[in-house]
Amino acid sequence: PAKAIHRGPAGEVLVDQKKCIGCRMCERACPYGAPKFNASGETNYFGGKTPLAIRELEPWQRHAAGRAEHCTLCTHRTSQGRPPACVEACGIGAMTWVDFDAPAPEAEKLIAAAKPMNAAAGTEPKIRYVGRHLDAAAMSPRV
Secondary structure (H helix, E strand, O other): OOOEEEEEEOOOOEEOOOEEEEEEEEHHHHOOOEEEEOOOOOOOOOOOOOOOOOOOOOOOHHOOOOOOOOOOOHHHHHHHOOOOOHHHOOOOOEEEEOOOOOOOOOHHHHHHOOEEEOHHOOOOOOOOOOOOOOOOHHHOOOO
16 A cells, blocks of 8 residues: 555566555565565564674665565676575575577577466566476465
8 A cells, every 4th residue: 555566667567665554455465475474674684692893784784673675686796687695595506597589599498398387367477487397387485
């Protein structure tokens, strides 16, 4: 109702933290279960422990308490032509960042084999999955 969810320049779904009123309607409406709510506003993964080095958080690292949040596909990186951090950090190459609008020749085979998760939702997501041991089209996080 606050119109906090919008599409970014590359078609990614983003949440405007300043507009979000914390009503959780997006969480209930999303067929992928993507929006999550960080009730505490926690910004680290260390729990109660103090990290070795404390530095100022970047804008994409800040979390407002009681607001919707989900993966942004690292728009701060992709806007610079870099892949999302998860793709870059994956040591076994299980993830690939593909430009669907201008795919490289080696990516065309991946695109042909890739299936969207929860295709029955009819939202035509851009994130696709290739797997030998799973049927991505039948996957649904809303069980």
